[in-house]
Amino acid sequence: MKKGDSFIFAHLFVYACPFILFGVFLCPSLTQLKEGLIGIISSDSALAFDAFHFGLGPGFVNAGLCFLLVVTLLKIFDTGAAGKHFASSFIVAGYSFYGENILNILPMICGVFLYSRVKKEPFKNHVVTSMFSTCMAPFVSYIFLKVQGPVFLRLLAAFAVGCLLGFLAADILSYAFSIHKGYNLFNMGFAAGICCTLIATLFRFLGFTYAKNALPVTGGNNLLLGTFFGLIYLSMIIEGFFLNGKSFKGLKELLKQTGKAPVDFFSTASFPVTLINMGGCGLMATAYVFLVGGQINGPVISCIWTISGFAAFGMHMANMPWSILGIVLGSFIFKYDLGSTGILTTTLNSACMAPIAGDFGPIFGMITGLIHVNVAPNISFLHGFLCLYNNGFAAGFVAYIMLMLHTLYKNLFRLKTPAAKE
Secondary structure, three states: OOHHHHHHHHHHHHHHHHHHHHHHHHOOOHHHHHHHHHHHHOOOOOOOOOHHHHOHHHHHHHHHHHHHHHHHHHHHOOOOOOHHHHHHHHHHHHHOOOOOOOOOOHHHHHHHHHHHHHOOOOHHHOHHHHHHHHHHHHHHHHHHHHOOOOHHHHHHHHHHHHHHHHHHHHHHHHHHHHHHOOOOOOHHHHHHHHHHHHHHHHHHHOOOOOOOOOOOOOOOOHHHHHHHHHHHHHHHHHHHHHHOOOOOOOHHHHOOOOOOOOOOHHHHOOHHHHHHHHHHHHHHHHHHHHHOOOOOOHHHHHHHHHHHHHOOOOOOOOOOHHHHHHHHHHHHHHOOOOOOHHHHHHHHHHHHHHHHHHHHOHHHHHHHHHHHHHHHHHOOOOOOOOOOOHHHHHHHHHHHHHHHHHHHHHHHHHHHOOHHHO
8 A cells, every 4th residue: 555545544544533532422421322332233224214313422433433344444455545435434434324333234245255255356346345335234134123033043144135235236236337327426326226126025025014214313413513524524625725735726627527437536636635525515515404404413414424425436516516406496396395304315315416417517417306306215115215325226217317318418409400510
């Protein structure tokens, strides 16, 4: 690993530590922290789970532990610092507020590792894939908690199914990419959604039923949580500014990129400029939550923290807002509550298709958001509410629709083009 890579990786460890320290600070006692963590681990983590139901402290400590685990795996396998490593580790940390925990993410990682062995390829080629595959963690919790039988057999079944899901998702990842052509940054969401739908359908045939998580989402902590994350995002901008020679040089060029995957802003721009973009995108997402009167809870944090991670891997301050704006404008027609947690998470996650606005223009970006907000809530039934990247699953279909619409638009435009200019 190069010295520059070590410096960048150090940032991932630095970002993970405040989660744990803040969580411990928020806990009145270690007993409460222990009970909260046990509650998170032993609960149904189906959509829409909110780790803060068991306390702010346990929620942050769980996320920090998951963050440290995946960053350690990345460091051990010496994959070299890249934007995808920030995206993959940030999304695991974010979704640890939304259903992932230190135990239920392990089987999928093992499944991807098994896939690398079968393919006779080094695990370092697939370690990032294993991070993304953890979105299927609720299946592990569901089988262990809902299936009847001895504890050992339930544990074995949960681990086996988790491994199978990780293995399958790793195998179909490239096929999923070929459908949306890189316009859905949550590619694993599409692949995982297909795998989870397959397994959920099989389980339904065997008599299993699924339901949304019954635990209520939390609220009332906007000032505290907004300040915590706002300071982190502001520190990213300040550090990036100073590392970039006390300037924003290069940011304009980054904002001109389409963001179409695979893209690595560390390579196409620089690490300091990428830090500025990450902080800027995080602040924009957080500000939006306040503007629409939403609550910063576990599900919402999963979105804003993921956005800042993917600001190193395709999202930027110029292509991200358009799908969100499309949903805002659509609210005047469909009358949905922009501040409700369900609509808010769908809205923020629609930014995973930011490359559509980056490549096809703002109008297509807004149409993308308008279609997505109507598709995503209706697709979670397919996988039994057990794929955390439900919006990534929906985005695969929406991106494909947008590709068809853009092709139709180009064909119609050509029909109107004078023959002399063709």
